Amino acid sequence: xxxxxxxxxxxxxxxxxxxxxxxxxxxxxxxxxxxxxxxxxxxxxxxxxxxxxxxxxxxxxxxxxxxxxxxxxxxxxxxxxxxxxxxxxxxxxxxxxxxxxxxxxxxxxxxxxxxxxxxxxxxxxxxxxxxxxxxxxxxxxxxxxxxxxxxxxxxxxxxxxxxxxxxxxxxxxxxxxxxxxxxxxxxxxxxxxxxxxxxxxxxxxxxxxxxxxxxxxxxxx
Numbered sequence: 629x630x631x632x633x634x635x636x637x638x639x640x641x642x643x644x645x646x647x648x649x650x651x652x653x654x655x656x657x658x659x660x661x662x663x664x665x666x667x668x669x670x671x672x673x674x675x676x677x678x679x680x681x682x683x684x685x686x687x688x689x690x691x692x693x694x695x696x697x698x699x700x701x702x703x704x705x706x707x708x709x710x711x712x713x714x715x716x717x718x719x720x721x722x723x724x725x726x727x728x729x730x731x732x733x734x735x736x737x738x739x740x741x742x743x744x745x746x747x748x749x750x751x752x753x754x755x756x757x758x759x760x761x762x763x764x765x766x767x768x769x770x771x772x773x774x775x776x777x778x779x780x781x782x783x784x785x786x787x788x789x790x791x792x793x794x795x796x797x798x799x800x801x802x803x804x805x806x807x808x809x810x811x812x813x814x815x816x817x818x819x820x821x822x823x824x825x826x827x828x829x830x831x832x833x834x835x836x837x838x839x840x841x842x843x844x845x846x847x848x849x
């Protein structure tokens with residue numbers, strides 16, 4: 629429990645630290661630029677991965693999950709079935725309200741690969757992917773009966789977000805720190821959604837599947 633409470637604080641500190649370095653041009657910025665130069669090598673695969681963080685791809689995925697969860701909740705007579713999808717939709721809508729002011733304030737230039745402009749920090753594509761796929765995962769977890777299915781879902785969410793971040797950096801669309809800061813920021817936002825949903829979705833789904841698992845006295849485990 630202490631770890632769960634401490635993680636949002638850690639991620640918040642990291643966001644503040646990275647933002648300070650970006651605004652003041654600290655040592656991390658120089659390291660960030662060297663890492664970017666070493667990684668940038670655009671290809672078709674990296675572009676496809678980066679596109680998974682676009683609004684046109686990530687948001688429709690979340691909308692489908694919102695509809696499914698709302699339908700399942702209402703069909704099973706769940707109390708306040710509308711709350712989880714509504715909270716996730718609100719969080720998705722808040723992403724621009726959080727990201728855009730930071731972009732305007734930091735006014736960070738892009739990499740040499742992109743046209744001259746500012747407002748690349750933090751990464752909007754990364755934030756869109758993290759919140760859309762992360763919120764979808766939190767909503768779906770309670771409806772999965774097996775531990776294996778939940779693990780697969782969590783791994784898929786992590787893989788997609790790592791892929792988006794890698795694709796953005798590989799294509800030179802963003803500096804690595806742009807992506808890292810968005811991940812940290814969205815981890816805090818998703819933690820807020822986790823709290824808003826009440827009891828942990830993972831704990832609820834674990835108890836749900838455990839109650840349906842036969843005990844050693846009645847059959848094989």
